[in-house]
Amino acid sequence: MHAFEILEYVAWGVAAVLGLWMLFDMIKTDRSYSEEFLTSSKEGEIRDALVIDPPHQGGHL
Amino acid sequence: MSQTTVVHGEKISLLRVLGPGHIWALGVGIVLVGEYMGWNFSVGKGGAFAALIACWFAGLLYTCVAMIDSEVTSTVAAAGGQYAQAKHIVGPLMAFNVGLYLVFAYTMLEAANAITLGYLVQTVGTMAGFENVHDKPFIVLTIVFLAWLNYRGVYATLTFNLVLTAVAFIAIIVLFASVKPWSGEILKHGDLLNGLPYGMLGVVAALHFGLWYYLGIEGTCQAAEEVRSPARSLPLGTMTGIITLLLAATMTWYICSGLMPWEYLGQAVTPLFDAARLTDSQPLMVLLFIGTVFSTLASANGCINDASRAWFSMGRDRYLPTWFGAVHPTNRTPYRAIMFLVPVALVFAYFAPLDQVITFSILSGLLGYTYMSFNVIMFRKKWPLDTIKRGYVHPFHPIPAIVLLVLCSVTYFAVFLGYGTQLVAMMVFFAVASLWFHFHRYKYVRRGDQFTMDWPRPAGY
Amino acid sequence: MAKPHYEPPKQSVAGQLFDSLFLLVLVFAALFTPLYLKLAGGGKTELAVADKTTWAGLGQNAVQQAQWEKLGMTPESAAGIITSRFDYSFDLAGLGLTILVVVGYFLLLFHFSKAEYADVIEERFGKK
Numbered sequence: 190m191h192a193f194e195i196l197e198y199v200a201w202g203v204a205a206v207l208g209l210w211m212l213f214d215m216i217k218t219d220r221s222y223s224e225e226f227l228t229s230s231k232e233g234e235i236r237d238a239l240v241i242d243p244p245h246q247g248g249h250l
Numbered sequence: 251m252s253q254t255t256v257v258h259g260e261k262i263s264l265l266r267v268l269g270p271g272h273i274w275a276l277g278v279g280i281v282l283v284g285e286y287m288g289w290n291f292s293v294g295k296g297g298a299f300a301a302l303i304a305c306w307f308a309g310l311l312y313t314c315v316a317m318i319d320s321e322v323t324s325t326v327a328a329a330g331g332q333y334a335q336a337k338h339i340v341g342p343l344m345a346f347n348v349g350l351y352l353v354f355a356y357t358m359l360e361a362a363n364a365i366t367l368g369y370l371v372q373t374v375g376t377m378a379g380f381e382n383v384h385d386k387p388f389i390v391l392t393i394v395f396l397a398w399l400n401y402r403g404v405y406a407t408l409t410f411n412l413v414l415t416a417v418a419f420i421a422i423i424v425l426f427a428s429v430k431p432w433s434g435e436i437l438k439h440g441d442l443l444n445g446l447p448y449g450m451l452g453v454v455a456a457l458h459f460g461l462w463y464y465l466g467i468e469g470t471c472q473a474a475e476e477v478r479s480p481a482r483s484l485p486l487g488t489m490t491g492i493i494t495l496l497l498a499a500t501m502t503w504y505i506c507s508g509l510m511p512w513e514y515l516g517q518a519v520t521p522l523f524d525a526a527r528l529t530d531s532q533p534l535m536v537l538l539f540i541g542t543v544f545s546t547l548a549s550a551n552g553c554i555n556d557a558s559r560a561w562f563s564m565g566r567d568r569y570l571p572t573w574f575g576a577v578h579p580t581n582r583t584p585y586r587a588i589m590f591l592v593p594v595a596l597v598f599a600y601f602a603p604l605d606q607v608i609t610f611s612i613l614s615g616l617l618g619y620t621y622m623s624f625n626v627i628m629f630r631k632k633w634p635l636d637t638i639k640r641g642y643v644h645p646f647h648p649i650p651a652i653v654l655l656v657l658c659s660v661t662y663f664a665v666f667l668g669y670g671t672q673l674v675a676m677m678v679f680f681a682v683a684s685l686w687f688h689f690h691r692y693k694y695v696r697r698g699d700q701f702t703m704d705w706p707r708p709a710g711y
Numbered sequence: 712m713a714k715p716h717y718e719p720p721k722q723s724v725a726g727q728l729f730d731s732l733f734l735l736v737l738v739f740a741a742l743f744t745p746l747y748l749k750l751a752g753g754g755k756t757e758l759a760v761a762d763k764t765t766w767a768g769l770g771q772n773a774v775q776q777a778q779w780e781k782l783g784m785t786p787e788s789a790a791g792i793i794t795s796r797f798d799y800s801f802d803l804a805g806l807g808l809t810i811l812v813v814v815g816y817f818l819l820l821f822h823f824s825k826a827e828y829a830d831v832i833e834e835r836f837g838k839k
Contacts, residue, residue, distance in 0.1 A: 193380040200387035207398040208592070214401075215589055218578060227576040230263045230566060232328045232475075232702040295797060341824025342831065354738070441774035451799050511775045513793045514782060528781055568719065570734075571727030594735070602742060610742055620817070666809055667799050671745045677812045679741035681819060683734065688823045691730065697717045698834030707836045711829060 265582040267405045268477045273470050273487025275412035276555065278494050279548035280359070280466035282418050285502040286522050286542045287366055288608065292459035294516025295668075296452030298443055298507040303453050304460030305503055307657065309496050312464040314654040315619055316492040317644035318626040320485035323471035324641030326703060330563030331471035331556075332618060332625075337567070337700055339629050344621065345700075346569050346687045347680060351618040352472070352560040357591055358611035359466060360553035361598035363546040364392045365607070368599075369519065370543060389599050396551045397592045400558065403581050404476050407555060414548035419498060421541030425526060426501045428534055429508070436529060437508030444512065451667075458612070458664040463499040465615050466549070467491050468622075472556040481641025554588065554595075562587040568695045569687070609669050613676050616661055623655040632708035717834065756798045763790040 219227070292301040319332070328334035333352060337345035368385030375383035399407050429436045446452055470488045477483045506521050509528045518524050526538035562584030565574025578585040598607055627648055635643065644650060665673050722730075762768025764786050766776040771793070779789050 191380055193375045193378070193383050196375075197384055197387045200391040204387070204391040204394040208394050211398055211401050211585075211589060211592075215585060218585070222579055224576075226262060227579070228566070228572055230575065230577045232330075232334060232563065232566065340821070341826075341828030343827055344820055344824040347820060438774045438778075441772055442778070448797070448799065455797070455799060509778065510782070511771065511778055511793075513795075514779065514784075514789075517792060524782065528778060571722065571730055573727055590731075594738075597739075598742075603746070606742065606746060624821075662809075662813060663806075666806065667801065668797060670801070670805060670809055671748075674809055674812055675741050675745045677816045679737055681816050683737055684816075684820060684823070686733070686737075688827075692827065694719045694722050696719055697831050700831050701835040708832060711832045711836075711839075 262577050262579060263582075264475045264577060264584070265404060266476055266478050268408060268473055268483070270483040270486045270490075271412055272408040273473060273477065273483050274491050274494070275415045275548075276408055276473055276552050277467045277470040277488055277491035278419070279411040279415040280356075280469050280552035280556070281464055281491075281495055281549070282415060282498065283363060283366075283545040283549035284462040284465060285422060285498050286418070286545045287520055288362075288462040289459060289499070289502065290506065290515050290518055290521040292456040292462070293507075293512050295448075295459060296454075296456035297445065297447040298503075298512045298515065300446055300448070300453040300456040301460070302503050302507070304456035305463055305499050307457060307660075308460035308463055309492075309499065311461075311619065311654060311657040311661075312467055312492055312495075314650040314657070315468055315622060316488050317650050318622050318654065319468050319471060320488050320642045321640055321644045322626060322629055323474060323484045323488075324481045325638055325705075326471075326474070328474055328563070328702065330560050331474060332468065332622065333560055333563055334474075334702075335471075335625060335629075336621065338703055338705070339625055339632065340621075342569075342692060342695065342700060343684055343688055345567075346564070346691075347684060348618060348621055349560050349564045349569065350680065350683060351614045351621075352469075353557045353591070355611050355614035355618065356466070356469065356553040356557035356560075357595050358598060358607045358614070360393070360396075360550045360557070360595050361602070362604060362607045362611065363550035363553070364389045364595070364599040365604050366519075367392050367543060367546045367550075370539075370546075374539075386600070390596060392547070392550060393592060393595050393599060396547070396554050397588055397595075399551065400554045401578070401581060401583055401585055401588050404473075404555070404583060407551060408473075411548050411551050414544040414551070418541045418545040418548065419494065421537050421544075422498050422501055422522065425522065425529075425534060425538060426505055428531065429505055429525075429529060431504060437505070439508045442509075442511055443507060447512075454660060454664050455667045456664070457661050458667070458669070461612055461615065461661065462608075464492070464495050465612060466552070466556075467495060468615075468618070469552060469556040472559040475559075485642035554591070557591055558584050558587040561591060567700055569691065606672070609665070609672050610676065613665060613673060616658060616665070617680070619654060620658045623651045623658065626651050632710065633705060634709065637709075638705055717830075756796050758794040758796050760790075760794055763787070763794070769793050 290301070292304050296304070322335050323331065326335045326338060330349065331352070333345055333349040336348040368389035371388045372383050372385040399410065431437065434440070448455065467488065470491065471484055474480050474484060502522060505525050506515055509525050510518070510521070515521060520542055523535070523538045523542050526534040561570065561574055564570045565572055565587065574587050574590065576586050577583070630647060662673070760769050766779070766786055769786060769790060771779065
């Protein structure tokens with residue numbers, strides 16, 4: 190097995206991990222909240238939106 | 251990084267965190283890959299001069315698109331962009347179709363980007379002397395990784411895009427400066443340019459791939475629900491985006507047409523990378539390789555962002571199953587829409603040939619632009635300027651709309667030259683989907699709730 | 712409000728799943744049918760040249776020749792690229808049919824949209 194083959198397996202592995210991460214998180218989220226709450230977003234709700242400090246909201250890396 | 255869930259009442263929404271820089275990155279990021287690959291097929295279809303004429307005609311088309319879009323979007327601040335516009339201005343069936351155009355244009359473009367990235371990694375592997383290297387693992391990794399990034403939060407996603415896009419744009423400028431455009435030392439336009447090999451018909455045909463220089467810039471308004479001040483940021487980000495692209499497209503044409511015979515350029519996979527090779531400079535080669543990789547990543551990333559917003563919006567309105575209209579409580583992203591589109595993108599990137607994927611994407615975009623020209627005329631008619639306050643008012647109405655419609659018609663003809671069957675297949679698809687929506691799906695849709703803007707009653711209704 | 716509020720029926724999970732799958736199948740059909748029928752892509756013709764084994768015979772000047780060679784090409788490997796031309800001939804019937812399909816599609820779209828839109832406005836703003 191040469192270096193590039195290892196790289197290919199790493200790529201498959203990382204893709205699988207990230208895919209499963211999303212899948213599990215989705216299942217977990219779906220179970221811990223009610224469907225009404227999850228789908229409660231409504232279009233055009235602009236005026237009651239909160240002013241948010243960007244780096245502390247949704248900006249996690 | 252700390253994360254507080256903001257829940258007002260019993261409701262949840264996407265996050266308003268983006269600034270004009272993110273909008274620029276989203277718009278240009280999706281499109282800039284077009285300068286790194288793809289635009290040069292227009293050289294093949296009509297010669298180098300035809301490609302330049304197509305570049306500027308398409309530039310005019312997109313300037314109309316950007317002006318029209320900026321005006322309408324500065325009032326319709328909703329995720330889904332043109333989809334939400336269509337819903338308020340033309341009607342539900344139009345909106346359903348526009349939503350599908352968006353999802354397909356972006357998902358196909360995403361697949362095309364992943365294919366190109368896989369091809370590049372494979373090329374490097376082969377150049378390094380390895381045997382039997384595959385592109386598939388990298389195609390899959392690209393799609394899954396970017397979907398994961400999108401799933402985790404929009405701020406990080408688009409900040410990532412801002413960096414990638416800036417690097418890819420700077421790479422083009424550096425290359426342009428390095429080939430000394432003021433002298434004939436490296437660029438040999440006099441010896442390489444040779445008129446129009448196909449005559450005027452070639453110019454028209456070239457328009458097909460001329461769209462590639464700019465395809466996707468209209469995606470900026472998908473982020474309308476996540477921008478801090480949409481009325482200002484969206485027009486600003488979109489207009490600076492189109493100027494960036496006009497500059498980048500012209501520079502790219504000038505560099506490549508001065509370095510390569512048009513027959514070669516017309517079929518090259520990575521024209522800017524080839525241009526760097528022809529300068530004999532190792533650092534430039536590395537820089538343009540990085541630029542190519544970054545531009546494909548940025549593009550695919552923006553595509554996932556836009557396609558999922560459109561899909562999410564349609565789910566929220568019950569145009570699609572309501573299940574898709576969910577927002578993640580902590581990440582605040584349309585997570586189910588993002589997940590659903592991953593396998594779709596994978597199937598296309600895995601099984602469909604590149605030029606088919608691209609043509610599907612271009613056609614979806616083209617249908618969207620055709621709609622826009624009608625859209626803005628109806629918008630001004632139903633809500634004259636004094637009835638709604640706009641963040642931006644585009645000048646010379648209705649000339650941009652008419653110019654846009656004429657250019658779209660010419661482009662349909664350009665696609666017809668060589669891709670007539672796909673054109674008809676696609677129209678049949680949208681017609682069948684429309685009938686399905688009107689006679690079956692629409693019964694699950696709430697009527698009055700679709701109109702969410704606090705606009706006055708439209709004139710004439 | 713003059714018009715009674717329209718309350719849509721609730722869709723079952725199976726129905727939601729079916730609707731999603733239906734759209735997917737439709738997309739794949741549109742993409743793969745032209746491919747399957749081998750109708751994709753335009754025709755190509757070949758340009759007649761004097762001599763396919765030399766740069767001069769292929770009509771390339773000194774500068775062009777230098778750039779081809781820098782890209783790692785020989786007259787033999789470049790000949791196919793240089794002589795290939797698109798075939799832009801088409802028949803008017805095909806063009807007419809295509810125009811009909813495109814225009815017809817947009818007419819259908821605006822026609823149905825208009826009826827649905829009037830309904831939306833009436834429920835949102837009440838009868839005039």
